[in-house]
Amino acid sequence: MHTPHFDTLIIGSGPAGEGAAMKLAKSGRQVAVVEAFDQVGGGCTHWGTIPSKALRQTIQQLADYRRNPLFQRTVRQIHVDYPELLAAAGSIIRGQVRTKYRYYDRNRVEVIHGRARLADTGTVEVLQAQGHSQHYTADHVVIATGSRPYQPPDVDFSHPRVLDSDSVLRLDHTPGSLTIYGAGVIGCEYASIFCNLDVKVNLVNTRDRLLAFLDDEITDALGYYLRNQGTVIRHNEEYERVEALDDGVVLHCKSGKKFKTDCLLWANGRAGNSADLGLEALGIGTNSRGQIRVNELYRTAVSHIYAVGDVAGPPGLASASYDQGRFVAMDIAEGRCDWRLVEDFPTGIYTSPEISSIGRTERELTDQKVPYEVGRAMFKNIARAQITGHTVGMLKLLFHRETLEILGIHCFGEQASEIVHIGQAIMAQEGTANSLSYFTETTFNYPTMAEAYRVAALNGLNRIF
Ligand SMILES: Cc1cc2nc3c(=O)[nH]c(=O)nc-3n(C[C@H](O)[C@H](O)[C@H](O)COP(=O)(O)OP(=O)(O)OC[C@H]3O[C@@H](n4cnc5c(N)ncnc54)[C@H](O)[C@@H]3O)c2cc1C
Numbered sequence: 001m002h003t004p005h006f007d008t009l010i011i012g013s014g015p016a017g018e019g020a021a022m023k024l025a026k027s028g029r030q031v032a033v034v035e036a037f038d039q040v041g042g043g044c045t046h047w048g049t050i051p052s053k054a055l056r057q058t059i060q061q062l063a064d065y066r067r068n069p070l071f072q073r074t075v076r077q078i079h080v081d082y083p084e085l086l087a088a089a090g091s092i093i094r095g096q097v098r099t100k101y102r103y104y105d106r107n108r109v110e111v112i113h114g115r116a117r118l119a120d121t122g123t124v125e126v127l128q129a130q131g132h133s134q135h136y137t138a139d140h141v142v143i144a145t146g147s148r149p150y151q152p153p154d155v156d157f158s159h160p161r162v163l164d165s166d167s168v169l170r171l172d173h174t175p176g177s178l179t180i181y182g183a184g185v186i187g188c189e190y191a192s193i194f195c196n197l198d199v200k201v202n203l204v205n206t207r208d209r210l211l212a213f214l215d216d217e218i219t220d221a222l223g224y225y226l227r228n229q230g231t232v233i234r235h236n237e238e239y240e241r242v243e244a245l246d247d248g249v250v251l252h253c254k255s256g257k258k259f260k261t262d263c264l265l266w267a268n269g270r271a272g273n274s275a276d277l278g279l280e281a282l283g284i285g286t287n288s289r290g291q292i293r294v295n296e297l298y299r300t301a302v303s304h305i306y307a308v309g310d311v312a313g314p315p316g317l318a319s320a321s322y323d324q325g326r327f328v329a330m331d332i333a334e335g336r337c338d339w340r341l342v343e344d345f346p347t348g349i350y351t352s353p354e355i356s357s358i359g360r361t362e363r364e365l366t367d368q369k370v371p372y373e374v375g376r377a378m379f380k381n382i383a384r385a386q387i388t389g390h391t392v393g394m395l396k397l398l399f400h401r402e403t404l405e406i407l408g409i410h411c412f413g414e415q416a417s418e419i420v421h422i423g424q425a426i427m428a429q430e431g432t433a434n435s436l437s438y439f440t441e442t443t444f445n446y447p448t449m450a451e452a453y454r455v456a457a458l459n460g461l462n463r464i465f
Pocket of ligand 1: 012013034037041042044047115117147165277310316319321350
């Protein structure tokens, strides 16, 4: 049988695979993407980022409506169930899938539907739905197969009350109460979502703080607002066992604490989709969570086979995955690396309030003995926030007190994940162009949330002596 040949074969059509495919196609390479699911887009589009963000947006709108004094008379008549809110995500997913097929089509990237495995270091076997398989050869292979929720073997995920971040998207009712085990990004985001639906939520954290990689002031605020919305947060807990019953689920913790709720959402870690790819036979290693071992160029032990995105480990973000794909595509097509694509990336966390940050935290700067200063703007003082009613939030700029170089931007509140990009653009400037002065010497539209930068910059400059 004829064996088609490509410059590069990409396994997986999530952000990592798409990023690699588009960059390679634009560099004139002959590329194909193999996708096991019957539509492109990856876990990101179908069971990760997009559905959870669409769900969150709908629930946010409902919460905004309930808060608005104009609608106080009608608000009690509105009752919306979780599955109805979930349904709203469907049209967004379909829109994303259409857009992505258009991109592949326009850039002449062949999409092959089927499950891929590496037959040898240059051959990929694709098992198609009809049961027959086809071999393809390639000079380079990019593995971008993503991740799935980690499921410890002693927890019964077949029980309808025991959920993970995939099956929570198929929940057919609004639970009265929910325990979330794992207070990472996914756990915190779902805590916010269910709180806004008036579900009683326990958020059980295995660590001593929420989202310890963020600035302390921001996570303190997150903890405060989650509690304010009714979430019970428990830190430093480790599960002993999960008891799934007909009328609820009991999470037994090693500390002796027990939580009984209608459902349990397990949000404690992800595992890389690397099994059945034929990696072992090629000497390509993985860790205990199935994440493929790569070097700083995202090359595996076989140097023309790359692994990017969630399957290659942290940070587990769609944004970072897309750029890792572009990074390896550049290495393949041009033999050079653009380190900016993989070094500095922002974090966006879609809790209520939303959180976003880039650069170093106060803790890091203190440890590194960098003489920094802080400038803050509280959203409650910003005209645009007063107009929209989203007055909860803060923008915090960390800058070098001598050079005024911006070192970190930390924001929480409505639109935080958009707001951070204004500062990111200045932080990315070379030399003295990365300066706090930009915000005091530039005219911004008024009223906007961008004004928070000017307010924070002036607040910071006032501390300099
Ligand atoms: C609930 C949730 C919310 C999230 N929210 C955000 C967010 O707000 N922002 C953010 O940046 N990130 C978010 N993420 C993370 C983000 O979704 C992932 O980091 C991103 O999807 C990783 O992209 P990827 O391309 O590596 O893998 P994926 O998007 O998972 O795509 C992998 C693709 O590979 C395919 N595949 C697997 N094995 C094979 C095979 N053998 N052959 C062929 N195809 C195969 C899969 O079918 C899948 O389509 C969230 C994740 C979850 C679970």
